[in-house]
Each structure stands twice: as structure tokens, then as C-alpha cells.
Amino acid sequence: MGLTVSxxxxxxxxxxxxxxxxxxxxxxxxVDTIEAMKEARRGGLKSFATVEDLVAGLNAED
Incomplete structure (x- = not known):
């Protein structure tokens, strides 16, 4: 756009x-987003070592 941040x-x-x-x-x-934010604050997040593990986790049926 040609604008500076300022x-x-x-x-x-x-x-x-x-x-x-x-x-x-x-x-x-x-409501769903609020609950997800609370879960994240409690430390209830999943972590993955690799992108492949992440993709496998996303594709897994819970």
C-alpha cells in the first residue's frame, strides 16, 4: 500500500x-474458543517433535 507503520x-x-x-x-x-483458551492456559496442549508427528496427530481419529 505504500504506507509506513507510523x-x-x-x-x-x-x-x-x-x-x-x-x-x-x-x-x-x-464458548468453544473460550474453553480452548482455558485449556491452553492450564497447559493442556499437545506438542509434537516433528512436522510429521504433527500431521499424524491432525489426521488421527480420536
């Missing part, structure tokens, strides 16, 4: 000041 931020803040609203719709997580 220019883009200034434009966004100008729009926020003018419209008194964010120039985007904030995302509100649904």
Missing part, C-alpha cells in the same frame, strides 16, 4: 477520534 497508525487513530469507534469489529470468542 502513517497507518496515525490514519487509524484519526478515524477512531473522528468516528469515536474502532475501525474494525472486535472479535468476541465463542
Amino acid at each position: 502513517d497507518a497508525f496515525r490514519i487509524m487513530l484519526t478515524r477512531v477520534a473522528r468516528e469515536k469507534a474502532l475501525p474494525f469489529e472486535p472479535l468476541v470468542p465463542n
Whole structure:
């Protein structure tokens, strides 16, 4: 687009000041996403040593 980060931020803040609203719709997580975030915070995430292990885990039927 040819904008610097500074220019883009200034434009966004100008729009926020003018419209008194964010120039985007904030995302509100649904119940499933909230539960997944809680599980991640509890350390209940799976980890994989290799990409192949990850793909196998994604393709596995639980």
C-alpha cells in the first residue's frame, strides 16, 4: 500500500477520534474458543517433535 507503520497508525487513530469507534469489529470468542483458551492456559496442549508427528496427530481419529 505504500504506507509506513507510523502513517497507518496515525490514519487509524484519526478515524477512531473522528468516528469515536474502532475501525474494525472486535472479535468476541465463542464458548468453544473460550474453553480452548482455558485449556491452553492450564497447559493442556499437545506438542509434537516433528512436522510429521504433527500431521499424524491432525489426521488421527480420536
